[in-house]
Amino acid sequence: MARELGMGVSAWSPLASGVLSGKYSRADLDPATAQGRRAVAIGNGALTERALDIAGTVKAIAAELARPPSQVALAWLLQQPYQIAPVIGARTLAQLHENLGALDVEFDDAQRRRLHEASAIALGFPHDFLALPGIQQAMYGGARIRRGW
Template sequence: MNYKLFGNTGLRVSELCLGTMTFGTEWGTGADRDTSKKIFDIYAEAGGNFLDTANFYTNGTSERFLGDFIKNDRDHFVLATKYSLHDREGDPNFTGNHRKNMVRSVNESLKRLQTDYIDILWLHMWDFTTSVEEVMRGLNNLVEQGKVLYIAISDTPAWIVAKANMIARQHGWVEFSGLQTEYSLVERTPERDLLPMADDFGLSVTTWSPLGAGMLTGKYLNSMDGRLSEKSAKMTDHNLEIAKTVKSVADEIGASPSQVALQWLRQQNKSIIPIVGARKVEQIEDNLGCLKINLSNDQMDKLHDSSKIDLGFPHEFLKKDATRSHLYGGTDSQIEW
């Protein structure tokens, strides 16, 4: 395992992040404690130090398991958790981005994780009811108190993230250093605005569902034996064709489809850190195998072409030859930038 700097900080995180939403059986699809520990050990023994959880995951069990697993070597690991989703059903202040829930949620997470600080705190989802100023001031205060070292944001429109970082910059507050978003060969819409914004701000991008909810593992090509149903939004003819292309590339190089899908992400941009999760030991072992392969330019092009999307306005408009001719007066090939 190699390491990357987290965003514009000096924090070193491993090139694959371990997602622990599957730690705990409360949701009916996760791993029990013994299996979770085996998955954690395999990842850690491979050199992984970057752990992703949330207050919400498996009703707090994910955090409790991680707290137990790392307590003997807490400072070795980069522990990332989240706030925003509810801890108590039906109570409006046990959910959301506002400062009261932020402080309450962080304090509860610290107890479950058996630690006195969180390396990276993610805002989990934007709630559209809390002002950007309130969020950024509250997060800055948590950093000043030493409860949180770095902040990051997940599942939020690009314009809000950009606004938040600029407000923080104006006030001398801590800025977001990371962005978390769904991104895979079957979900490339973040390429429209989220990824260019992250690149401009120097944010690390951790990608959830990098295997398209299992679509890119190839297991749905011949059967429906999996957690996706035929009615799932992911279960489309287009996505099945993408999965076939992934499998064909995997067969070419003697890798698994999962490894190819993960490596496509890793070769997209050095700022991208896939989140790998597992319910079974063999799944984490297979996922880690992506570190041993490399895709050729032709293979990357094949995967890109099979999954390409329309970037929409204004991106497609600005790429047109006529637009560029008007914009640069025929001199665009002469301008170095």
């Protein structure tokens, strides 16, 4: 939406309460044992199975680049095709310096594609329904609709 409307974005919690920094695993998903920051991450919806899947891709690419996962996650945001200002939640000077290292991260096309695929938002109903071949056939009768007048 931001890209289409020419809007800037202030990304609050760009590391998803620390999930994208690589500090959590599936063992941390149990809300019954959660305390402190982990309880907050679960409570605000940042620590989920899907988020850990995304974090896994971030960690894999971080390993390829010999960078911390936090830098990869922040660089991915900064390299989107629209104006974005991540709201950094660094608690220490070391975290701030690490986060600023994202400005020097470069991805190849395959890494960009993997990050995009891992983080793509599932549109759900009605989008998935309307994309089904049988529904497309019923709506358009085989006609092709040209976009981009």
